[in-house]
Amino acid sequence: MRLVGVDIDATAITRIERGERRVRLNEAVALAQALQLELQELVMPDAGSLEEQLKRAVEVAQRAEVAATYWGEEARLARDRLVRIEQWMVRGKEAEDGVDQEA
Numbered sequence: 001m002r003l004v005g006v007d008i009d010a011t012a013i014t015r016i017e018r019g020e021r022r023v024r025l026n027e028a029v030a031l032a033q034a035l036q037l038e039l040q041e042l043v044m045p046d047a048g049s050l051e052e053q054l055k056r057a058v059e060v061a062q063r064a065e066v067a068a069t070y071w072g073e074e075a076r077l078a079r080d081r082l083v084r085i086e087q088w089m090v091r092g093k094e095a096e097d098g099v100d101q102e103a
Helices: 010-018 025-034 039-043 050-102
Strands: none
Touching: 025 039
């Protein structure tokens, strides 16, 4: 079989269909051209247009930014709590030491 300048024999096609052989890039390009598809549509048929993929990528990035901001604030609050606990423990230890020295 000849696809837009690329020869692919019937056994190669059978092996590709069975998953026993990978499709070479030049074969995928030729097949996409023969089917009048963009290579991306052939390789990732559910991906949608490049514009749709970009829109989804931006949405994911925005959600990640919101999550990072939230968790960054949570981490800051946790650090603040730990500092206060540490200060409280130090004051308690100092008070304990002062009581021990007075006795």
